[in-house]
Amino acid sequence: MSNSVNIDLLTSKFPGKVEKLELQPAQDAVLVDKSIIREFMQFLKDEKSLDLDYLFCLSAVDQEEYLEVVYHLGSTIEHYKLAVKVKLPSENPSIDTICDIYRAANWYEREIWELYGIDIINHPDLRLLLLPEDWNEGAPMRRGWTGSDFIIMPEP
Amino acid sequence: MDEERVARQIAETEGISFDSGFPTEEFMVNMGPQHPSTHGVCRLLLSMDGENVKSVQPHIGYLHRAIEKICENRTYAQIVPYTDRFEYVTSMACNWVYCKAVEQLSNIEITERSEYIRVIMLELNRIASHLIFLGTFGLDLGAVTPFLYCLREREWIMDLYESVCGQRLLYNYIRIGGVSRDLPVGWEKKCIEFVDYFEPIIDDYEELLTYNPIFLTRTRNVGILPKDMAIDYACSGPVLRGSGVQWDLRVDDPFGVYDKFDFEIPTGTVGDTWDRYIVRIREMRQSSRIIRQAVEGLPEGTCVAKAKPTFKAPEGEYYQRLESSRGEIGCYVISKGEKKPWRVKLRGASYNHLMALPEICKGIKIADLVAIFASFDAVMPEVDR
């Protein structure tokens, strides 16, 4: 359980597009360029030395200057985890789907599409998941969003 | 389909024409948000051909309460009660996963007594959650008796919880840095009395259901989830273990002092509904073993959390995983050094299980669909947040 992901293999396979991230507290994380995300994920799935077969979470974060999509992958054989981050612009963000590579990404991508407004290219079934069918008030999880039935808690 | 072949053979011998020109078409049935078998507000849109289900489309979001948006405007201590409501059947696990994420982020050490108490509380909660599963599973298949027995046992556990933290259901007990208050005098004795009473009762439940021929016909080889599909959809907990994968976060990605206890991890073989049921029954026995060992080895010391209300976590981010009764729950906390977190993302186990449901429900009968859905033991707040 104390082994970690071979990040040098990833940076050498995709030079210039993948860089290692130093996070607090220390964990395995890489920052990947948006244009190669599909090849990167396919490589992670197929590479036998890495064995990253378990995509257990896909989330989006609004960092105000930019948006971030974070993929958390794990391995049922090697017991390690890897966080993959992609930076997207705040205006008209879009990213390729990976739900044919890791089937677990299906509903997670629909969720970040409806809550953050990130367009998912080539998703097989892009419909509203959690919000009501007649929702027309934009992407509610963006910071600074207000809507019709939204009461902000006053500071004490 | 076998029935069609048999019907055609009978029609041939009797000399009746089988395709008598009676028009049939597919129709949509809505197993709506209010239904006794959907375990909460889940809507399943079924496309049926007679009794056979052609496809299942789950529609969720009827309990989307925007917990993640709320957490962006609350202090770290104020978020703990919201994590209770994230998965109310095993709320000790949800408290623990959030508090552990913040403790890893801020490098807070907790005492050994706190760790032991957290393990005891989680295992009691696992038994309580599996009792609800057993009761509602029997109810969905038509057996009403186990429901009343299971809830009677669960009342003992609720009494134990009430004497510790004052609440029966949404505990708010595990806090950042420890627990909210110490165990009252005599609690350990009552806990061991409960475990002594409970272990033989599991044999009674097994006698009612496990090898009952009607139960076996309804659950054996129904809803088989293959191993590679379970891993690809990131299923976890009894659903993954029922398919034969030995993966339990208590051992494979440790979050507590489970290495000090001796217990087994039950797995299934085929991945059908019966396997998922028997894995949970065996887990109840293993949980009783863990509770007994933990109570006997409980160390002395303090366990009360000392974090101030104006606690600020340092800048950073962490994703913590934990094994709750349904599977893996996760909490991803991002902090920018202020007194409110920047982002809290909660991940529930049932989200992935419902994603896998349409693929294993092709060409089954509607009565089997009820059994399969009940065996996944999905609760909607985990799915919708």
Next chain:
Amino acid sequence: MGVISKLPVYFEQVPGGGIVTTQVETVLNWSRSSSLWYMLFGLACCAIEMMCTGASRYDLDRLGMIFRASPRQSDLMFVAGTVTHKMAPRVKLLYEQMSSPKYVLAMGGCATRGGPFYYDSYSVLKGVDRIIPVDAYIPGCPPRPESLIEGCLKIMEKIKQEKLADWSRDVKLG
């Protein structure tokens, strides 16, 4: 229903007729309050407490209340849990599908006024009485089974004070 709605008016005009309507009212109200069948409508956490109240220790069956899955066969609806904007039209539809006389009990903080999700939530309906009329509110998060039983007893008291002349109004409102 037309005859019954007109009878109390005629009876009250006859001297001593008030006694007959009061006796009939007492019998009818007693029979309706002693056998309230509730619809299983658990939405969230309060649903687990509702299940516990109906089960072994705090038995609701001794008050004559058993659960029915269909709204057509029930008199009482426990709105147990948070109502979201997506679920609200379905709650209204279920309320309209129940047949008169019908009663609603808002269980828990979320059904009363939005509960802990009042602030900062974009999808929660702040109280179920914005869409359907409620007869009793039970505070708590979740309320204990004893509180739920107290709420049911309050509804039974409310039923026992109903007048026969109000029935005709009830039937028109549907």
